[in-house]
Amino acid sequence: MSPQEILSARFGIAAFKPGQHAVIEQLLAGNSAAAVFPTGGGKSLCYQLPALLLPGLTLVVSPLIALMKDQIDALDRRGIAAARIDSTLAAGETAAVMQRIRSGEIKLLYVAPERFNNERFREAIERMHVSLFAVDEAHCISEWGHNFRPDYLKLVRFANRCRAERLLALTATATPEVLRDICREFKIEPQAAIRTGFFRPNLALQASTVSSPNRDALLIEKLHARPPGASIVYVTLQKTAEQVAERLAAAGFAAKAYHAGLETEERTAVQNWFRDSHQPIVVATIAFGMGIDKADIRYVYHYNLPKSLENYSQEIGRSGRDGLPATCELLVCAADLQVLENFALGDTPSAEAVQSLVKYIFRQPEQFDVSLYDLSSKHDIKQLVVRTLLVYLELGEWIEEGTAFYDTYSFQPHCTSAEILQQFEGERREFLASVLRQAQKAKTWFKLDLTRASEVTGAPRDRIVRALDYLAEQKLLTLKAEGVRNRFTLLRKPDDVVALAAELHAKLVARETRELDRLQQVLSLVSQPSCITAQLCEHFGETLNQPCGTCTFCVTGQPLHLETPAEQAIPDKLWQQALQLRQQYEILRSPRDFTRFLCGLTSPGLTKARASREALFGSLTHIPYRQIYQRALQ
Known part of the structure; x- marks a missing residue:
């Protein structure tokens, strides 16, 4: 055929x-x-x-x-x-x-x-x-x-x-x-x-400037002014999704929140409600939208600035798939830029942290296994960044990754151990009894350390795992695997570990710079004196023969005027209190971690030291990261 x-x-x-x-x-x-x-x-x-x-x-x-x-x-x-x-x-x-x-x-x-x-x-x-x-x-x-x-x-x-x-x-x-x-x-x-062509003529790209205190009122005003229809309101933070959904519901709209912090069942319920309703409004982080099969989404609002033009285009692309007119409104608030910049700057680890991780890896034997969680905590690098560094090392043919395994299994029996063992005879029964004896009981769950169980019983890890899987398949217990460990083979060692670490850190800093550039591209989209749709198409390699005629610039003939927030001074009294606290926590001695702490950005090191529980944590969220960092260097 x-x-x-x-x-x-x-x-x-x-x-x-x-x-x-x-x-x-x-x-x-x-x-x-x-x-x-x-x-x-x-x-x-x-x-x-x-x-x-x-x-x-x-x-x-x-x-x-x-x-x-x-x-x-x-x-x-x-x-x-x-x-x-x-x-x-x-x-x-x-x-x-x-x-x-x-x-x-x-x-x-x-x-x-x-x-x-x-x-x-x-x-x-x-x-x-x-x-x-x-x-x-x-x-x-x-x-x-x-x-x-x-x-x-x-x-x-x-x-x-x-x-x-x-x-x-x-x-x-x-x-x-x-x-x-x-x-x-x-x-x-x-x-x-x-x-294929990026341009979709049925999407009207609108933009409005707004201050933080007036944003909710403006969103509600626009929802009231337009014919009702299925809508997505994108926000940056999970708590913002909850707050905005509550305010919209109080204003009489059928609105629900969606974010990665919800339980799986609740997320599924919100997705199904949105898919099956005629005029639903979901207030969501970027976790929402992938795979949503709903052609009649009439509106996409960006309550917060998107992180990049790529994110923006993906999110507005979920509207108007039925070919009918749809409106995509970007609420431009200058204060959002600082929050997003702080997130980007807060992810990059220090050069010392990267060097510590790389030295640790090359001290390992030829065959070794690690926990990404432990590496993250030990070296104060976020898990995704640890993962990135390990992949860089693998692509450089320094290490090779093997199959990950679970270090710990938890299970909840559906009957007594005696009743489980009655299902087996001979050596299999003796083996299973020896495994179950190694489990440590909590309230209703038992925890089994596979490494210790293997050592005590003399049985290979794979056999113990297969036995637990079998018991779960037979409905004799509920099984959960925990504590992922990643296997690696050390292929070769560098002549200069410090130079290799510096090279890897430079790659992370370059990525950070690109993230910040993407934020500026979003602001440039609405502040330039030209068609918004044409600019977006050009970003993705397409040239429009004429302006779209429906975006904010085409309708008004004016770009948005973006006010640059005035630089605020760091209160001297607060700074002195922060310096005193800095002496109490070793983690805060690093300028980067000190800045993260004051900006309210968590890190593995801050979490481990419990520094984020201090009252001063996040006390300077209204101050740009770079301003705090420069002062922390002094």
């Missing part, structure tokens, strides 16, 4: 969206390709349809578990067999999926990028025929991108190891620079990089 026949017969779709057929033709011709389509542009069809025509396995890498589930459910309804392997599956479920792949029942497999750190998975995939290796959110591979994920840098290396016949990179937010990065890494020829 031809791609057009497959599209109609298996997907029930009459015609391809722009760019889809061109990408699919490249793949079916044996070429690697890139699909840069706007949010809602139909990127997923570019690998789902070829998966039905290519002889081997199509492997799809996606960081979004919820999106994997949604796509698999949709494929299942069409009678297309697909599966996923992620951290939510038990060992038995993962094994069953792999067996279905080996039998040829499944030809489309979704996995998270971190799955390639699992040696057993890598070995299994390397023995299979991989026709297509597709990477969603491919901009994450670029350090120039807005959402760099270190594990993405290793994907091309694995695609080569498993002899993938062709690669597909998919993204909605690639600037020309990021697309060049993607094509270089994936070895994609220019003609096979398919970029």
Whole structure:
């Protein structure tokens, strides 16, 4: 069957969206390709349809578990067999999926990028025929991108190891620079990089300046002034989501909060409510929106400034997917810039912290394992940054990562130990009894240290884990794995550890600078005397032939005037109190940590020292990070 026949017969779709057929033709011709389509542009069809025509396995890498589930459910309804392997599956479920792949029942497999750190998975995939290796959110591979994920840098290396016949990179937010990065890494020829138009004429990009005290009133005023419709209000902080949702509800709107701090069940309930309602308003952090299949979103409001033009374009792209007019309103408050800058500046560790971590790694034996949590706490570096540094070391071929494992298991029995043991005989019963004796009881849960249990019983860790998994599958207990440890092999040692650490720290500082530049690009978008939509299109490599006619500049003929907040002095009395406190905490001796403390930015070191419990923590949140840091250096 031809791609057009497959599209109609298996997907029930009459015609391809722009760019889809061109990408699919490249793949079916044996070429690697890139699909840069706007949010809602139909990127997923570019690998789902070829998966039905290519002889081997199509492997799809996606960081979004919820999106994997949604796509698999949709494929299942069409009678297309697909599966996923992620951290939510038990060992038995993962094994069953792999067996279905080996039998040829499944030809489309979704996995998270971190799955390639699992040696057993890598070995299994390397023995299979991989026709297509597709990477969603491919901009994450670029350090120039807005959402760099270190594990993405290793994907091309694995695609080569498993002899993938062709690669597909998919993204909605690639600037020309990021697309060049993607094509270089994936070895994609220019003609096979398919970029469709970024411009969507049904989106009206509006912007208004506002002060912090007046922001709620302005948002409510605009909601009242416009016809009701499904709306998303994006905020930066979880507590802001809660507060704004409460104020909107009090003003008579059907509004609910959504953020990563909610329980899974509550988040799912809010998503379902939003999807099924006609005029819902969800006030959300950026955690909301990925995989939301709702075509009639009429409004997207940015209550706080987005972190980048890439974030902004993704978020407004969720509106008006039905092709009808939609309004995207950016509430520009100068005070937001300081908060976002402080976040960016607060993430970068000190040069001393990076040096401490690197020295520690190269003191390890050839085979070693570490906890990212412990490394983060010990060296005062946030876990994601620790992860980034380890990937840099791996890409430099200093270390090689193996399969992570859990150090501790907790279980809650559904019956007594005696009743569990009655299910077994002979050596298996004796083995299981010896394992259960090593468990330490709390209130209703038991905790089992695998390292100690293995030493005492003489049984390999893998056998103990398989036994616990079996008991959980038999509903004899509920099992939780805890304490992830990452395995590594030390390949070689540098001649100059200090120089290597300095090089790595310089990479982190460069990334920090790029994050700050992205914030300025957001402000520039609304303060320049030109069409907002045209500027945004130009950022993503598209030129509009004429102004959009619907953005704030096109309607008013005037750019927004952004007032620069006057620099505020640090109160001398407060500074003297802070200096006295600085003498009590060793962690505060570092200018960077002292600045973090006063800005209210947590760090592993501050948390460990419990310094964030002090009354002065966050006492200078209204002062720019750089101003405090310069004074802390004196």
